[in-house]
Amino acid sequence: SPKSGSEKDKKAEGEKVFKIGMVTDTGGVNDESFNQSAWAGLEKLQKEYGKEKVQVKYLESKQDADYVPNVETLVDEDTDLIIGVGFKLADAIEEAAKSYSDKQFALIDAAYEKQPENVTSLLFEDNVSAYLTGLIAGRMTETKKVGFIGGISGEVIDRFDYGFRAGVEAANPNAEVTVQYANSFTDAALGKSIANQMHKNGNDIIFSAAGAVGIGAIEAAKENNKKAIGVDQDQNKLAPDNVITSAMKNIDVAVLNLGKSIIDGTYKGGQLIVNTLDMDGVGIAPTSKKNVAPDVLEYVKGEAEKIKSGDIKVPQNEKEYKELKK
Amino acid sequence: MSSNTKKKKMSLADNAVLFSLISIILGLIVGAIALLLAGEDPIVAYSAMLEGVFGKPKFIAWTIIRSTPLILTGLSIAFAFKTGLFNIGAEGQFIIGALVATIVGAGVQLPAIIHIPFTLLVAGFAGGLWGGFAGWLKSKFGINEVIATIMLNWIAFYLSNFMIKSTWLARPNSEASVSIHDSASIGIDWLTGLVGPATKVNWGIIISIILVLIIAFILFKTTLGFELRGVGYNKFGAEYGGINVSSSILKSMAIAGLLAGIAGAIQVMGVSGNVTILAAQEGYGFDGIAVALIANSNPIGVIFSGLLFGAFKYGGTKMQAVGAPSEVINIVIGSIVYFIALSSVLRMMYVKFRDKKNKGGNV
Amino acid sequence: MEDFALILSTTLMYSTPLIFAALGGVFSENSGIINIGIEGMMTIGAFAGAAAGVIIGNPWIAFMIGGIAGGIFALIHGIATISFNADHTISGVAINLLAPGVALFASKIMFDGATMTPTIPMENKIPRPLNGLFPSGSVLDIIFNSYATVFLAFILVVVVWYVLYKTRFGLRVRAVGEHPGSADTLGINVALTRYSAVIISGVLAGLGGASMSLAVVSSFRPTLISGQGYIAIAAVIFGKWRPQWAMAACLLFGFSTALSVYFGNPELPFSINENLLSMIPYIVTLIVLVIFVKSSKAPAALGSSYKKGER
Amino acid sequence: MNNSNIDYSQKVVEMKKITKMFGNFVANDNIDLTVHKGEVHALLGENGAGKSTLMNILYGLYHQTSGEIHINGNLVNMDNPNVAISNGIGMVHQHFMLVQPFTVAQNIILGTEPIKGMGAIDIKKAVKDVEALSQKYGLYVDPNKKIEDITVGMQQRVEILKALYRGAEILILDEPTAVLTPQEIQELMQIIRNLTREGKSVIIITHKLKEIKASADYCTIIRRGKYIDTVKVSESSEDDLAAKMVGREVNFKVDKIEAKPQEVVLQIKDLTVKDNRKISVVDELSLEVKAGEILGVAGIDGNGQSELVEALTGLRKSESGSIKINGQEVFNKKPKEMFTSGIKNIPEDRHKRGLILDFSVAENMVLQNYKDHRFSKNGILNKDAIDKYAEAIVERFDVRPTDHTTKARSLSGGNQQKVIIGREVDNIEISRAATQKAQLLIATQPTRGLDVGAIEFVHKSLVKQRDEGNAVLLVSLELDEVMNVSDRIAVIYEGKIVGIMDAKDADENTLGLMMAGGEEHE
Numbered sequence A: 001s002p003k004s005g006s007e008k009d010k011k012a013e014g015e016k017v018f019k020i021g022m023v024t025d026t027g028g029v030n031d032e033s034f035n036q037s038a039w040a041g042l043e044k045l046q047k048e049y050g051k052e053k054v055q056v057k058y059l060e061s062k063q064d065a066d067y068v069p070n071v072e073t074l075v076d077e078d079t080d081l082i083i084g085v086g087f088k089l090a091d092a093i094e095e096a097a098k099s100y101s102d103k104q105f106a107l108i109d110a111a112y113e114k115q116p117e118n119v120t121s122l123l124f125e126d127n128v129s130a131y132l133t134g135l136i137a138g139r140m141t142e143t144k145k146v147g148f149i150g151g152i153s154g155e156v157i158d159r160f161d162y163g164f165r166a167g168v169e170a171a172n173p174n175a176e177v178t179v180q181y182a183n184s185f186t187d188a189a190l191g192k193s194i195a196n197q198m199h200k201n202g203n204d205i206i207f208s209a210a211g212a213v214g215i216g217a218i219e220a221a222k223e224n225n226k227k228a229i230g231v232d233q234d235q236n237k238l239a240p241d242n243v244i245t246s247a248m249k250n251i252d253v254a255v256l257n258l259g260k261s262i263i264d265g266t267y268k269g270g271q272l273i274v275n276t277l278d279m280d281g282v283g284i285a286p287t288s289k290k291n292v293a294p295d296v297l298e299y300v301k302g303e304a305e306k307i308k309s310g311d312i313k314v315p316q317n318e319k320e321y322k323e324l325k326k
Numbered sequence B: 001m002s003s004n005t006k007k008k009k010m011s012l013a014d015n016a017v018l019f020s021l022i023s024i025i026l027g028l029i030v031g032a033i034a035l036l037l038a039g040e041d042p043i044v045a046y047s048a049m050l051e052g053v054f055g056k057p058k059f060i061a062w063t064i065i066r067s068t069p070l071i072l073t074g075l076s077i078a079f080a081f082k083t084g085l086f087n088i089g090a091e092g093q094f095i096i097g098a099l100v101a102t103i104v105g106a107g108v109q110l111p112a113i114i115h116i117p118f119t120l121l122v123a124g125f126a127g128g129l130w131g132g133f134a135g136w137l138k139s140k141f142g143i144n145e146v147i148a149t150i151m152l153n154w155i156a157f158y159l160s161n162f163m164i165k166s167t168w169l170a171r172p173n174s175e176a177s178v179s180i181h182d183s184a185s186i187g188i189d190w191l192t193g194l195v196g197p198a199t200k201v202n203w204g205i206i207i208s209i210i211l212v213l214i215i216a217f218i219l220f221k222t223t224l225g226f227e228l229r230g231v232g233y234n235k236f237g238a239e240y241g242g243i244n245v246s247s248s249i250l251k252s253m254a255i256a257g258l259l260a261g262i263a264g265a266i267q268v269m270g271v272s273g274n275v276t277i278l279a280a281q282e283g284y285g286f287d288g289i290a291v292a293l294i295a296n297s298n299p300i301g302v303i304f305s306g307l308l309f310g311a312f313k314y315g316g317t318k319m320q321a322v323g324a325p326s327e328v329i330n331i332v333i334g335s336i337v338y339f340i341a342l343s344s345v346l347r348m349m350y351v352k353f354r355d356k357k358n359k360g361g362n363v
Numbered sequence C: 001m002e003d004f005a006l007i008l009s010t011t012l013m014y015s016t017p018l019i020f021a022a023l024g025g026v027f028s029e030n031s032g033i034i035n036i037g038i039e040g041m042m043t044i045g046a047f048a049g050a051a052a053g054v055i056i057g058n059p060w061i062a063f064m065i066g067g068i069a070g071g072i073f074a075l076i077h078g079i080a081t082i083s084f085n086a087d088h089t090i091s092g093v094a095i096n097l098l099a100p101g102v103a104l105f106a107s108k109i110m111f112d113g114a115t116m117t118p119t120i121p122m123e124n125k126i127p128r129p130l131n132g133l134f135p136s137g138s139v140l141d142i143i144f145n146s147y148a149t150v151f152l153a154f155i156l157v158v159v160v161w162y163v164l165y166k167t168r169f170g171l172r173v174r175a176v177g178e179h180p181g182s183a184d185t186l187g188i189n190v191a192l193t194r195y196s197a198v199i200i201s202g203v204l205a206g207l208g209g210a211s212m213s214l215a216v217v218s219s220f221r222p223t224l225i226s227g228q229g230y231i232a233i234a235a236v237i238f239g240k241w242r243p244q245w246a247m248a249a250c251l252l253f254g255f256s257t258a259l260s261v262y263f264g265n266p267e268l269p270f271s272i273n274e275n276l277l278s279m280i281p282y283i284v285t286l287i288v289l290v291i292f293v294k295s296s297k298a299p300a301a302l303g304s305s306y307k308k309g310e311r
Numbered sequence D: 001m002n003n004s005n006i007d008y009s010q011k012v013v014e015m016k017k018i019t020k021m022f023g024n025f026v027a028n029d030n031i032d033l034t035v036h037k038g039e040v041h042a043l044l045g046e047n048g049a050g051k052s053t054l055m056n057i058l059y060g061l062y063h064q065t066s067g068e069i070h071i072n073g074n075l076v077n078m079d080n081p082n083v084a085i086s087n088g089i090g091m092v093h094q095h096f097m098l099v100q101p102f103t104v105a106q107n108i109i110l111g112t113e114p115i116k117g118m119g120a121i122d123i124k125k126a127v128k129d130v131e132a133l134s135q136k137y138g139l140y141v142d143p144n145k146k147i148e149d150i151t152v153g154m155q156q157r158v159e160i161l162k163a164l165y166r167g168a169e170i171l172i173l174d175e176p177t178a179v180l181t182p183q184e185i186q187e188l189m190q191i192i193r194n195l196t197r198e199g200k201s202v203i204i205i206t207h208k209l210k211e212i213k214a215s216a217d218y219c220t221i222i223r224r225g226k227y228i229d230t231v232k233v234s235e236s237s238e239d240d241l242a243a244k245m246v247g248r249e250v251n252f253k254v255d256k257i258e259a260k261p262q263e264v265v266l267q268i269k270d271l272t273v274k275d276n277r278k279i280s281v282v283d284e285l286s287l288e289v290k291a292g293e294i295l296g297v298a299g300i301d302g303n304g305q306s307e308l309v310e311a312l313t314g315l316r317k318s319e320s321g322s323i324k325i326n327g328q329e330v331f332n333k334k335p336k337e338m339f340t341s342g343i344k345n346i347p348e349d350r351h352k353r354g355l356i357l358d359f360s361v362a363e364n365m366v367l368q369n370y371k372d373h374r375f376s377k378n379g380i381l382n383k384d385a386i387d388k389y390a391e392a393i394v395e396r397f398d399v400r401p402t403d404h405t406t407k408a409r410s411l412s413g414g415n416q417q418k419v420i421i422g423r424e425v426d427n428i429e430i431s432r433a434a435t436q437k438a439q440l441l442i443a444t445q446p447t448r449g450l451d452v453g454a455i456e457f458v459h460k461s462l463v464k465q466r467d468e469g470n471a472v473l474l475v476s477l478e479l480d481e482v483m484n485v486s487d488r489i490a491v492i493y494e495g496k497i498v499g500i501m502d503a504k505d506a507d508e509n510t511l512g513l514m515m516a517g518g519e520e521h522e
């Protein structure tokens, strides 16, 4: 793992060494989800530019109370850019941005009503990736019933929820989407129970955006020989025959780009960067072709183009979804 | 004679502290072994932690901030232990205290001089109700407080999430609730300016120490404490002495709940300013058990064990900076508690041995 | 009917790890040793089971390794409480801090910095012995096509009951839990009996953890065991320190969790706030306690240490 | 007793120069003990003399610091009870070693369980064996009953059976009669005879000289850990034995002047009290105690004595009836109110009720009075006042050690009892002075487990209260105590007073008969 810049002084004459650090949420850096993805982006950055140019590091949070002190720790180490991974860090980052106006921050998955000048928010069109997986589900369901399992409802999960619903309906107006929230991101057994129930009620494909709860849902798919859709990362490896696709959130790409802009000097603080399909910020998993028929993938590709061109607008929440249905 | 007993007490107390220190050192050694197994240099890792705790005034401030709720949940549990009860429910009482502090802190407008004590009181009262409910279940139905409080922890957890999400506390597009008004904040602004802008320096530690002293006073200097301890040691004897056992159990749990509730309130009023939807229990209550045990359930000792625990929690994250897995901190803390368990026995044996020797010498 | 079958199967799934752990608690506490460290022993069992599953492959060996890991931490608990007369609660709390610490730490070392293990392929999970016996989706299939651990849990209830109440060892375990002095004067080795009971308790808790990571899901994650150990302890007390009643308590808890899943089904004509739903198991437990449980009697020597020749 | 069963050619037990140190404390100092086959050997000594210690050594529970043990002529290293058991030694401990929720049979077989297939205990065989054994020695027990459901006397039989089941040839009984009724004591004596007839030897520890006279052939006396003498019981008087035990002459009769009963202090009418099983164990009981008298309640354990006292002290709710103190109705009042209206109590179980063992002596002294303005104001304890008060009582009642800051737990039983008596006597004096009314002192089993010196002290204290014009209600299972101390004796049987008589007119036989539910006299 990375070493922080105690060598700073030695290098005083050479070019500037950029220091970029991230603070994970309580999932930890190897969560097989967005923390890991963000870290992958930073590692890629360091690989590309070399240690002489950029030093990256992470701090893991064990509980919510760790966010603020962890951000502080990075501030103390003169980090040039501090990335808070996940909406849970929103308050900690805002707080720090206010206190250290000379420092730059970034926040993944959340923005502010009044965006501070030194915070860049990286948002993702999760609704779009969910929509695309919804298209696949709509086309591939044999029972005309597909399920969605959410973790704890909120803005981010809403995007998955309504994007997915819209996708299913677009691809297959006869299909029905069953939505159930686990009210947990951690209880894998609960995810499995809900998925079992959904399977029993005739849902043959389930998309879950629910952290470890989703792991349970994928487990159920394996056991019941049903199909599942992963989230955030390509989760096919969890059940190669059952996870037909995943709603990808390419945080690594976004973080890499952000890092590049800092080093290249093109960085501008206070921005709201929405990582779109166009920017390869979101998408479907590359392993999709293993389990999804080529014609369906072709169809999805076509629809994706329409999204990029603005012909299709994907809803982000209940309100937009209802408007769309009208 | 009286000076003699005093001397004896002094050296005894010294021993308690000595044995605790030995436990801490042994715990650190176990951690060091784990680090060596992981291929890390323990000296480097521990220096990073020490530096992370003491390196700057700001770090010390953070250590204290992290310790404050642990001191109070530890106090809650230590108090319950002293009165013969096992309050596993500090976790839930903490949640309730934090929730209610947010409701009162955000829901009413008052001048700070009233708003702060009012918020603390109401939150403490709510925590007290939550703890007292378990006490009531025990005294009325004989339900073991361990089960009741475990269940109440989860009920509090979901109740809090419900309130944050489904009531006026909800903040649109956020996991966090609305924030309390500044008038309910116990931050120390001038000190924040000194140690660093984002450091949440607050009056919590002072409030905690005052509460520790009050609890110590109640336990050992008042009739209430006499009753509660009496019931804790021997409820039949207490009943014989005319003490109302049921109401004592209820009072104990309520006071324990109050303390944990205030811990939650201080966290909101001094640090977070709001409550967030929880995905998992945060562990303030469970860590509080360890804090109470390291202090041998002595209220004053809780201050030190709370600070120690906070230092490990805060300093531990700094070990990541040198690449050491911060999980080692849990191993260190666990080992310390384990050695404390052993050492209180060693201490007792030592004291017994010495007393016997003294006795023999006098004859 | 199918709904009910599903509720039943969810009940079984939820209850199984709890039953293993609660049986462990029953064993230890009947011997007089409070075991609040069940939670930690489950965690280490879940980790060791999953890690062994990944590395070795054979689910039963992995399962046993989970049990052994739990047993090792129980041994640590036993050393403190039996040989050193340490306070049972303090030692148990120490185990609950230590075991998860060790699990995550070991995971980081073994799995390249990850606090979770890789996923075990379906064929390396604990088998489902009745898989394929009933038509897929039928009521019987829903209920009985469960993992072997589910059946094992119930078999173990009978075994533990038999051992505790019908065998020489069980009589001695209960004797040292009730009156160690009496057992001692009859030439029973109190310490050895307690060590056996506590280690068995840890093994059972470890198996409970491993049943989570090898059957319910197929990997270990830091939050996989979050509170089940405490629920199991509650079940032991609830169940008046008897295996059959502790099992009943676990089933009640699993059942009310299953109910909350069931009522969360959006296809039902009504909907309940999800947070209120999530409270169901805990509220049900409290209510049942109030209605049915009059104060129960713990083993007389529970929590006290026994030292030869001490009075 | 003339025992013709002794076989002097066989020394079954020879303990030679046994010394046992606990730290620096010498509990046994060079003690010798020889027991022959078929002999009943008594071990006599004050509390703390070292009797139990010596026997625990013989049974392998402790290991002697020095000295040798020979069993049947062979040197044996008594490492643990297993060695003792295999050498034919059985021990019935002072505090019973029974597992309460187990059945009689389970308790007896524990450690040597008969096994059938699959490691299962052959409980049928166990029950049969127990029945056979109990028949052989006349030790009637119900093998399937749980210990918690049987009487203390039966529990003791279980203890003896436990030893016999293991083939004990030498039986140690540590204060076996302390908890028994006179009838049960009679039965025990018979049992001992049965045992010696079978060639077994018995070592019996007791403080009761009469019992030694009644059962033992020889008696070894220990004082403060030191061997004093071994005497042939038939050749020594009770007075001799007592003098040897304490090292001075002792007076058994309680010295007291004639009672001068005055007004009625306690008046109980038709009182009914249920026990935990909801059975009316006090059944429309009526009783009066006057100022200036000691009323003794004699009865076999379990006839409602405990519940009666609990009802009088407010620790148990009564069903119906009336309790008046100095004319004031106190039926179903709380403990505190009972206390203030004039009932002071020396409880039966000093560890459970009388003291909070982890409180200091001083704290225990104010257990009922901590809220008094003397000891606290506005809820805050006045530590100095409490200390001073405790110091005074400690001195007055000669509690040792004199440090009132030590925990009550670390005091010996006798001193613990002194703390309680001191406290209650003082409470009476204070209340008396404040209300000008006679107080009722209830003493339940006040001398249980105490030695002669301590018993003397307790009895004197009771008589003194009487003489000062207070009423004393003495509830005791020891008939001797009731007869020696009381002015009037009431016999309780199945929750009713079945007879009241003057102590002068009472004799053991009549009382014993009434206690056992025989025909009423008078």
Ligand SMILES: Nc1ncnc2c1ncn2[C@@H]1O[C@H](COP(=O)(O)OP(=O)(O)OP(=O)(O)O)[C@@H](O)[C@H]1O
Pocket (backbone or CB within 6 Å): C309, C310, C311, D022, D025, D027, D045, D046, D047, D048, D049, D050, D051, D052, D053, D054, D094, D449
């Ligand atoms: N385990 C021990 N540790 C320290 N001191 C002990 C221990 N056991 C006994 N003693 C002390 O040794 C002395 C003798 O005790 P022992 O129990 O043998 O007396 P005893 O003669 O049986 O008295 P009693 O009539 O009260 O039963 C006592 O002063 C006691 O305090």
Ligand SMILES: Nc1ncnc2c1ncn2[C@@H]1O[C@H](COP(=O)(O)OP(=O)(O)OP(=O)(O)O)[C@@H](O)[C@H]1O
Pocket (backbone or CB within 6 Å): C309, C310, C311, D047, D048, D409, D410, D411, D412, D413, D414, D415, D449, D450
């Ligand atoms: N295990 C022990 N360790 C240390 N001191 C002991 C121990 N047992 C007893 N003592 C001390 O020895 C003294 C005498 O104790 P012992 O129990 O023999 O008294 P006792 O008068 O026989 O009381 P009891 O009536 O309760 O049997 C007391 O001061 C007691 O505190």
Ligand SMILES: [Mg+2]
Pocket (backbone or CB within 6 Å): D047, D048
């Ligand atoms: Mg004694």
Ligand SMILES: [Mg+2]
Pocket (backbone or CB within 6 Å): D051, D052, D053, D094, D174
């Ligand atoms: Mg004795």
